[in-house]
Amino acid sequence: MKAFLGNSAIAGGILFGFILAYGTFCDYFFQKPEYMDFTEKRTWNIAQKGGNYDYAVLGSSRAFGAFDMPLLDSLTGWKGINLGANGSGFKDNYLVLTLFLKTNQVDRLLLQVDMGVLNSKMAFSNEFHAFTFFPFWEEKEVREVLQEEIPVMAHPLTELAPQWRYFYFNKYFSPKEVIRRCLAGGEPSNVFLKTRGGIQETEKAPPATKITPTPLPETPEEEDWRYLLKVKTLAEQAGVAVLFFSAPRYQDEQREVGTLLSQFPNRYISPEGFDQSNLSFFQDQGHLTSNGRKLFTLYMGKSFQESI
Incomplete structure (x- = not known):
C-alpha cells in the first residue's frame, strides 16, 4: 500500500510538473509573433504593436467586410486599421480592444452595433473565442472575462496552476500544434497588412x-x-472618441439601433442613406459584395468626416 501511495504521489508530481512546464512554455510560445496564427483575425489584431492610428474599426464580420480600408483612408486623410473579425461579439471585442490599446494609440473608435451582435448567442455559432486569449491570462481584464465565461477557471486550484488552462482547449495548444507553427515559421504574418486589417x-x-x-x-x-x-x-477612459455605426443589411433600416443608442451623446451613423434594397450590393442579408463595400465606404467616408 505504501508503495502504491508513493508511486501515485510520484506520478502526480510528474503530471503536475508537466502541466506547469508545458503551460509556462505555452505562455511564451503563443505570444511570440512568429508563431501566432495570423489567419485567425483576432490574433492578428492583438499582435499589432506600436501603431498610431487616426481611427480603428471594431466589430463582427459585418465590420470586417464593410470597408475598403485603403479607400477609406484616402477619402478621410486618416490612417486606420480594421479590428473586425468573423463571429466577434462584444466580449471578444472588449478583450481585443483591451490588448490593442496597451501597445497602440488610437484617436477614434468606429464601433459597429446591430441587433445581431447584441444577441450574440442567437447570431453566432460561437459567441466568444476564449482560446484566443488564453496566452494573455496575466492581463487582469482577460483573466476576469475568462473566469466569468468558464467558471472552472475561477476555482482556487486554477490560481495554484493556471497553466492547466491550455489542456482545456488542447486542440489549439497541443504539441502537434506547436510543431505545426514552428514549421510554418510565421509565414502568414503580413496577410492583412495590405488591406489595413x-x-x-x-x-x-x-x-x-x-x-x-x-x-x-x-x-x-x-x-x-x-x-x-x-x-x-x-x-x-483611454481618450478615444467613440462613434457608433451599423453596416447595411438587405432591406433593413435598423432604426431600432439608432433608438437604442440615442441615450448616448456619441454620434451614431446609420446606413439609411445607403441603397439597402439593391440586391447586387449583397452576398447575403448582412454582408456586402466587393462593389457594395466600395459604395458603402464612399458613403461612410463622408459621414465620418462630418462627425469630426
Whole structure:
C-alpha cells in the first residue's frame, strides 16, 4: 500500500510538473509573433504593436467586410486599421480592444452595433473565442472575462496552476500544434497588412440572386449590452472618441439601433442613406459584395468626416 501511495504521489508530481512546464512554455510560445496564427483575425489584431492610428474599426464580420480600408483612408486623410473579425461579439471585442490599446494609440473608435451582435448567442455559432486569449491570462481584464465565461477557471486550484488552462482547449495548444507553427515559421504574418486589417479582395463573393429578409430581435441581450458599455467605457477612459455605426443589411433600416443608442451623446451613423434594397450590393442579408463595400465606404467616408 505504501508503495502504491508513493508511486501515485510520484506520478502526480510528474503530471503536475508537466502541466506547469508545458503551460509556462505555452505562455511564451503563443505570444511570440512568429508563431501566432495570423489567419485567425483576432490574433492578428492583438499582435499589432506600436501603431498610431487616426481611427480603428471594431466589430463582427459585418465590420470586417464593410470597408475598403485603403479607400477609406484616402477619402478621410486618416490612417486606420480594421479590428473586425468573423463571429466577434462584444466580449471578444472588449478583450481585443483591451490588448490593442496597451501597445497602440488610437484617436477614434468606429464601433459597429446591430441587433445581431447584441444577441450574440442567437447570431453566432460561437459567441466568444476564449482560446484566443488564453496566452494573455496575466492581463487582469482577460483573466476576469475568462473566469466569468468558464467558471472552472475561477476555482482556487486554477490560481495554484493556471497553466492547466491550455489542456482545456488542447486542440489549439497541443504539441502537434506547436510543431505545426514552428514549421510554418510565421509565414502568414503580413496577410492583412495590405488591406489595413480589412477583408482581402481575393475573398470576393458573387451577389446573391435572392435574399429572404430575416428580422433581428428588437431588444438586446443583457450580457451583450453590458459588454458594449464596457467597450465604450474602455475606449473613452483611454481618450478615444467613440462613434457608433451599423453596416447595411438587405432591406433593413435598423432604426431600432439608432433608438437604442440615442441615450448616448456619441454620434451614431446609420446606413439609411445607403441603397439597402439593391440586391447586387449583397452576398447575403448582412454582408456586402466587393462593389457594395466600395459604395458603402464612399458613403461612410463622408459621414465620418462630418462627425469630426
